[in-house]
Amino acid sequence: MTAVAPSTRARVRRPASSPACPACPNRRRPGQYLCPSCWDALPAAARRALNExxxxxxxxxxxxQLHQQLTDGAPPHGIEITR
Structure with a gap:
């Protein structure tokens, strides 16, 4: 059996680990503020303000404001974001 040079070996791509949601133990997608379930729990006005x-x-x-309220222990459905 012949050895394969390191430059020709198939490289295994590993997905980057997803960051943790600041509101719960779930994982959020990269580039997102919260995991999908916590995002859906935000009031519509807060989601609109964060999407602006x-x-x-x-x-x-x-x-x-979002991170401070979460740090203070506010649940996602109780978050208020001022514009």
Missing amino acids: RGDQAAALARLR
Whole structure:
């Protein structure tokens, strides 16, 4: 049997691990703020505010509001985001 050079071996691609949801023990998708079940539990007004495009500084402030309320122990259905 002949040895295969390292450069010609098939490389195994491993998926990056998903980040943890800040509101529960589930995993969220990369690029998402929360896991799908916690996102669905947010009030519609909070989801709209977090989806709002435009001013990047305002978007970061809304994201900070979300994380602060979750850190303070608020459940996803009780989150309020001001614009």
